Each structure stands twice: as structure tokens, then as C-alpha cells.
Amino acid sequence: MLVPGRRRLLVLCTSFVVLSLLTLPSDGSSNSTEDLNQGRNKTGHPLELTPRTAFQLKLHALFHWSSFGLLMPVGILLVRMSSKSKSGRCSRVLFYCHVISQIAAVLLATGGAALSLMNFENSFSNSHQRVGLALYGFMWLQPIIGFFRPER
Numbered sequence: 798m799l800v801p802g803r804r805r806l807l808v809l810c811t812s813f814v815v816l817s818l819l820t821l822p823s824d825g826s827s828n829s830t831e832d833l834n835q836g837r838n839k840t841g842h843p844l845e846l847t848p849r850t851a852f853q854l855k856l857h858a859l860f861h862w863s864s865f866g867l868l869m870p871v872g873i874l875l876v877r878m879s880s881k882s883k884s885g886r887c888s889r890v891l892f893y894c895h896v897i898s899q900i901a902a903v904l905l906a907t908g909g910a911a912l913s914l915m916n917f918e919n920s921f922s923n924s925h926q927r928v929g930l931a932l933y934g935f936m937w938l939q940p941i942i943g944f945f946r947p948e949r
Contacts, residue, residue: 811935853916860909865932868902899940906936 872895879891910933913919921927 850916853912857909857912860905860912861929864902864906864909865936868898868905872896872898872902896943899943903936903940906933 875891875895875898879888879895882888882891910929913929919926921930
């Protein structure tokens with residue numbers, strides 16, 4: 798558990814990083830209301846919504862939704878349940894289920910990020926890309942912090 802002073806410092810630093818990523822100056826070539834057909838791919842040509850591109854977008858969305866929207870919250874609930882469990886065996890099983898769900902979430906999010914990097918323009922000139930980059934960085938901090946956490 799963090800000391801209240803350290804917790805405030807962590808929240809302050811995290812908020813600063815997220816806000817700085819959201820307010821990075823853009824080159825003005827992209828605005829948040831532009832539709833997909835006005836985007837660009839890695840070769841600099843306009844991004845056309847072909848069936849392959851539509852499939853890649855849906856796969857990217859599915860990977861990130863299942864990671865951030867399903868597996869990570871389930872993992873959080875599992876670890877909370879394991880800390881309340883009275884049985885040692887049940888607590889261990891819930892904890893290992895937590896670890897498995899978090900690892901699966903990190904792998905799925907990495908797959909979604911890889912799809913984005915390989916197939917789409919990533920100039921980080923809009924909020925969606927900046928928030929995604931910040932979440933991806935914080936997501937990778939989670940297993941590192943969990944690995945180095947002292948035993949209880």
C-alpha cells in the first residue's frame with residue numbers, strides 16, 4: 798500500500814503525463830472529425846476502407862476491447878476476491894486466475910497495438926492515438942510492478 802503522500806505524487810505525475818500526451822501540438826493536418834477515408838497509410842497514400850482494412854480495424858478494436866474492457870477488469874475483481882477469501886487454496890487459485898487474465902490482457906493489447914503499427918498511419922496527431930500510447934505504456938508498467946511487488 799502506498800503512503801498517502803506517495804499516492805498523491807503518483808496520481809499527480811500520472812495525470813501530468815496523460816495530459817501532456819493529450820495536448821501535444823499537432824501539425825494541423827488531422828482533426829478529430831476526419832473520417833477514415835481521409836486518413837493516410839504508411840506509404841503516404843490515402844487510406845481506403847477496403848474489406849481487408851475494415852477487418853484489421855475490427856480486429857484491432859476486438860483485441861483492445863477484450864483486453865482493456867473485459868480481461869483487465871475481471872483480473873482486478875479476481876485479485877480483490879482472493880484478498881477477501883478465507884481459504885488459502887481458494888485464494889491461491891483466484892490469484893493465479895488473476896495472473897493468467899492479466900497476462901492474456903497484455904498479450905491481446907500488444908497484438909492490437911502491433912496491428913495498428915503495421916497497418917495504419919501512426920503520427921500520434923490525434924487524441925485516440927495519444928491516449929492509446931499512454932494506456933499501452935501504463936499497461937506494460939503493471940506486470941513490471943506486479944513482478945517486483947514484495948510477498949505478503
